[in-house]
Amino acid sequence: MSVIQEITPELVVERLRQVLAEMLEMAPADLDADVPLSAFGIDSMTSAVLLGDLEKWCGAELRTEASLGALSLAEAADAVVAELRQRKEG
Amino acid sequence: MNTPTEATTTTAPGPGREPRTLVEALLARAAGPDADRPVVTALDASGDTIESLNPVELDLRARQLAAALRETGTAGDRVIVPALPGLDFHIGFLGCLYAGMIAVPVPAFRTAARGGTTTRAERLSAICGDCDPCAVLVSTQEDADEADPELLPGVRWTAVRRPDRPEPQGDALPDPVALDPATTALLQYTSGSTGDPRGVVVRHGNLVANQIAMRDACEVEPTTTIVSWLPFFHDMGLCTAVVLPLVSGAATVTMEPATFVRDPRVWLRAIAAEDDVFTAAPDFAYDMCVNRVSAEERAALDLSTWRVAVNGSEPVRAATQRRFAEAFRLSFFREEVFSPGFGLAECTLLVSVSPSLEPVVATYYDRDALAEGKAVPTADTAAGVELVGCGPVADGIRVAVVDPASRQALADRVVGEIWVDSPGNCQGYWGREQESAEVFAARLAGTEDGTGPAYVRTGDLGFVDDGQLFITGRIKDVLIIGGENYFPQDAEAVAVAAHPAFAQQRAAAWPLHEDDRGVAVVVETTVRDPEVLATAVRAAGIAVAKVLPTAVSVYAVPRNKVPRTTSGKIRRRACAEQMRSGQLTPLAQWSSKRKDGAA
Structure with missing residues (x-):
């Protein structure tokens, strides 16, 4: 699918940054890409919301992990891209 | 009632x-x-x-x-x-x-x-x-x-x-x-x-008793429609979207969490479409609605049928509710629709909730008095902390505010750990007898022989004032995050190990109070170079955030500034107090969440 090919880690980081900033009422620039998302206030509930958003946006199903909060923006983006690539191959 | x-x-x-x-x-x-x-x-x-x-x-x-x-x-x-x-x-x-x-x-x-x-x-x-x-x-x-x-x-x-x-x-x-x-x-x-x-063992009777209490407090009736986007595996989603309709005769309309986050208007329109509506959502959801729905769209919505909006599962902020009520006044929303509540999975869900259409109780309490465990209302908003009352304890439920050290029940307007005696109190954690006994069968001093009720220990600190339950923070020296216990020593150890500027130094970690859920860590250092310190506090912050799933603040202070007992034990509470009062000035600091970020 062409959509999947266009998804880069940078795009995912920006998408997540934008959704997080809205949800948490923070300036996007204050969201350090190396900090675990839990430190911004992402708990099991907000994590479910974020994962749902990601899935709708790019089809990546990072859904079983209760704590997306354990990942940083950069790590979450890598996981999304890896998931999409794996799906494409598998 | x-x-x-x-x-x-x-x-x-x-x-x-x-x-x-x-x-x-x-x-x-x-x-x-x-x-x-x-x-x-x-x-x-x-x-x-x-x-x-x-x-x-x-x-x-x-x-x-x-x-x-x-x-x-x-x-x-x-x-x-x-x-x-x-x-x-x-x-x-x-x-x-x-x-x-x-x-x-x-x-x-x-x-x-x-x-x-x-x-x-x-x-x-x-x-x-x-x-x-x-x-x-x-x-x-x-x-x-x-x-x-x-x-x-x-x-x-x-x-x-x-x-x-x-x-x-x-x-x-x-x-x-x-x-x-x-x-x-x-x-x-x-x-x-x-x-x-850890799996909380919830019995059939717990589910029914707990949500009958919700039904009665919020007057959920057969003519009511519950409109929910909450995840079903979450206690609040399961109880309000699956259990509550069956015990109340109400109907439920559900959507996936992703639907709400992608477009909160879908939830709002579903609310507007029904005649008498009950909802439950965490605080952030109401902020999302304000941020994502334009004034023009708000003017086109009629939310006058929305009767109960339970605000729970996260700390309830007065500012969020005011902002939402103001923004959606255009849609005929009234602030008294908000029913702030307090609950936890160990008690099935509900402990307290503001009844249907009662005005929201938000009071300023003196900050310094609160730090000493006393809730003293103040007119001076600058010296106060605004707390939202999470309603009276629901029917059939009793709460004791307890001194965790002496296990004595405390008076009104005194801060202690919230203990709950409720028909919703669950049996324990699946397969963990010892831990279950500690959390689910706590007894007040003098009733250890089983003469008094067995309480669930919530780990939350709070007080009762004029019949309202207020939540102020977490129990000291144990960081309770998402229902899990974490120990400050772990945060201190990773902070010290995160950067050479902190190597072999002392640290103190404690939970942040008031609105700012999270943890603060103070680390001593002999380094004075601001650039090195800036790198060090960020490295320590990220390291702590990896072991504690919560907001993190790190402060570097000069050597020997972390207060200790005569035997050398770190006095975390005293350190927190000195930092808050400005007595302890950091050389450098880093926070994952900017305090001025909130509206």
Whole structure:
């Protein structure tokens, strides 16, 4: 699918940054890409919301992990891209 | 407050009495005058109806699934119930109960076979390792056929939808245990660390008693519609979107969490479409609505039918509610629709909630007095902390505010740990007797012999003022994050190890109070170079955030500034107080959440 090919880690980081900033009422620039998302206030509930958003946006199903909060923006983006690539191959 | 037996004689299942279990409630509804009225409706991402079931249809589907489950296991066996789309979760959950089995709600996950997987499967495996399920539910037989057997070895994949199955013989189902309030209905796994899931043992009687209390406090009636986007595996989602409608006679309209986050207007429009609406959501959801819905769109919405908006599961902020009420006044929303509440999975859900259409109680308390454990209202907002009352304790529930050291109950307006005695109090954590006894069977001083009630220890600090329960923070020296206990020593150790500027130094960590959930860590250093310190506090912050799933602030202070006892033990409370009062000035600091970020 062409959509999947266009998804880069940078795009995912920006998408997540934008959704997080809205949800948490923070300036996007204050969201350090190396900090675990839990430190911004992402708990099991907000994590479910974020994962749902990601899935709708790019089809990546990072859904079983209760704590997306354990990942940083950069790590979450890598996981999304890896998931999409794996799906494409598998 | 209404007396359940009197107020619900015309509506409650059975002649003039409350249902004792959820299954009994559904049976009564399927046999009653409301049998052909939809009880659950699922909406898609644009708000259109996917499917709607009346009590008779829901009962039939639950029976069909229960009959299939009985081919795999017997009463008391555990069944994994993922947050399946549409109405499949409702059918799956009730099917387990009809079979007399124990439902284990979990987030949805990818089941199809494929190579490799991530840590996401780890939590599911950990839950399976903890509760040893006989089956895991998927939507269709096709999903079951395609499921990866390696994912959960030894567990049978069972389809919720059984279109080919004839109507099962009625005499064997529901299983008798489904009608016994003392038996286990589900395991509610609390969020937290991946490797160590703990399942709260929730009995049939807990579910019904707890949500009857919600029904009565919020006056949820057969004419009420519950509109929910909450995840079903979450205690608030399960209780308000699955249990509450069945014990109250109300109907539910559900949508996926992703629908709400993508476009909160879908939720708001679904609310506007009904006549008398109950909702429950965490604080951030109301902020999202304000941020994402334009004034023009707000003006086009009529939310005058929205009667109860429970605000819970996260700390409730007065500013959020005011901002929402102001923004949506255009849509005829009134602030008294907000019903702030307090609850936890260990008590099924609800402990306290502001009753339907009561004005919100928000009071400023003197900051310094609060730090000393006294709640003193103040008119000086600059010296005060604004706290929202989480309502009175619900009917049938008692709360003691307790000094955790002496186990003595404290007076009103004195801060202590909140202990709960409730018919919703669960049995314990699955397979963890010792921990369960500590958390679920706490007794006040002088009643250790069992003469007094057994309380659930919440780990939350708060006080009671004028009948309202206020939450102020977490119990000292244990950081409780997402229901899990963390120890300050762990945060201190990783902070010190994160950068050479902190090597071999002392640190103190403590939970942040008031609105700022999170942890603060002070680390001593001999370094004075601002650039090095800036790098060091950020490195320490990230390191701490990796071990504690919460907001983190790190402060570097000069050597020997962290207060200690004469024996050299770190005085975390004193350190927190010195930092707050400005007595201890940091050389450098770093925070994951900027304080000025909030509106």
